[in-house]
Amino acid sequence: MAMTPRETILKAFEGGKSERVPVTLFGGGMWSIKDYGTTFEELANNAAKMTDMCVTEADKIRSDVVYVGSGYNNFHAAALGTAFGVGIKYREIGAPDLTDHFVHTEEDIDKLNMADIHKHPVIQTVLEATRRVKESIGKKHLVTMTCWGPFTLAARFVGEEAFMKYTFKKPSFVEKMVNFCADLLIHLYEPLVADGTIECLSIADPTASGDLINPKQMERFAVSPLKKMSDWAKAKNVHTILHICGNTSDRLELFPRTGCSVIFFDQKVDIAKAKEVLFGKMCFGGNIAPVHVLLNKTAAEVTEACREVIEIAGKEGGFVLVPGCDIPPTIPYENIKAFHDVALNWKY
16 A cells, blocks of 8 residues: 555655655745635635645645645744734735834843733634644645744844844843743644644744854754754654755754754755765755746756756655745746656655
């Protein structure tokens, strides 16, 4: 009996080889919502419609992983921002954004109420949709719910430019904030883990990018809160997907220390070097360029790029074919199909 997409990718997370190369988008919310013919705002308070969108698009896209709530990560800060007069603005193109940043001091951190995260109606919608998607297709696909990583979420609360300066000027504030965010995200996921809805966290930590912070800053401010989350997840028999943007080729040895099950790499990372450092220590995925290849090339060129990455890094297992980041909503379906076809037909 053939392995399901869920079984296929879980085998890779454990470092093993399944019947074929595992494959998934990362997130995919913007593309899926546009393809389904709706908007972030229309789905925000409609769990049934969000569920149908996820299930319909999962069948069309054919990724091993289905990411519920992709594009709604800023609500995890907005839920606590309500008490500070901060909300969400919807955009014509792209994911909803915060109206303002609202944490500036350690005293502000002390005023944040973690319990507010489950009171926000949009977060309630995403949680309910995650449960329904799991019930509908969770035996076939690995169903997860998305979040920002602790470092990125902390920067959303504070403001990215100020937060970067604080890594030098107020490091104890940064440490307190990232630890608070790790605890907040654990609190967010707790009900879905407790009732068995999800068996994998999905963390995007783009502000911990190799283009924004150096390896020492990443080690000090990003690795520890990620490990706090992955340790909690592991204790509940739950996996953790991590994606960090930018070129992280100079800090590859830090990724196993996060405790995450898999790291999905940006297209800037040298995938051969990543395999050399990580194979046998941690599952990794990469790293087809979302714009340069998936958006701008032909389906035949997408096929060629995917085959090249698998040849370099994916023939021995412990690997997932994945784009280098979330994908733009304007990528032609033919290219997404070509991307998946390569892995779905690549038998070990």
